[in-house]
Amino acid sequence: SAVISQKPSRDICQRGTSLTIQCQVDSQVTMMFWYRQQPGQSLTLIATANQGSEATYESGFVIDKFPISRPNLTFSTLTVSNMSPEDSSIYLCSGGDRGGYGYTFGSGTRLTVV
């Protein structure tokens, strides 16, 4: 199965600033996704990263706040814009293909906004 390198692993940011998180997959994958895990909570899907086109966002998430890029089948970025303390969470990317083998996750980015 694919291996995903995610960085940074953690960051402490000032409110009002932006942070870009990167995920690099060691092989081409059809699908890539971004999730948020708030403290002590489960994972919530933010958006589907579409290769070469605009991401598809889930209810409650908007492009202006979470712009996503996916220039090819092995790389994607998520930017958390104009951050507030409520954005403090773990952000995770995942990737995989159809076929019933599950998805590989990056190791997560633990973001703290102060």
Next chain:
Amino acid sequence: SQQGEEDPQALSIQEGENATMNCSYKTSINNLQWYRQNSGRGLVHLILIRSNEREKHSGRLRVTLDTSKKSSSLLITASRAADTASYFCATDPGGTSYGKLTFGQGTILTVHP
């Protein structure tokens, strides 16, 4: 909002004992998956069961799926201290939403040596 509910929320057992976690969901699915997360890090895929399957095994893991009750269970046999982690079920609706996983709230498993 999360549609999956897991119970128990926390489970504490001794090494060598079996651990059973349950998951319920609300909508139709293509498949259901179980993941493990250690200390708030990345998730590791454990096992996937399709909607037309009732039981699946992988090593010390046994998963059951009852689509009529919209529920699944994960059994870990002969648990080890290294199994200490959070366990999440995740449903995949398939179709045009294939891959868009909805996660349960998770079960925190602690295995004491």
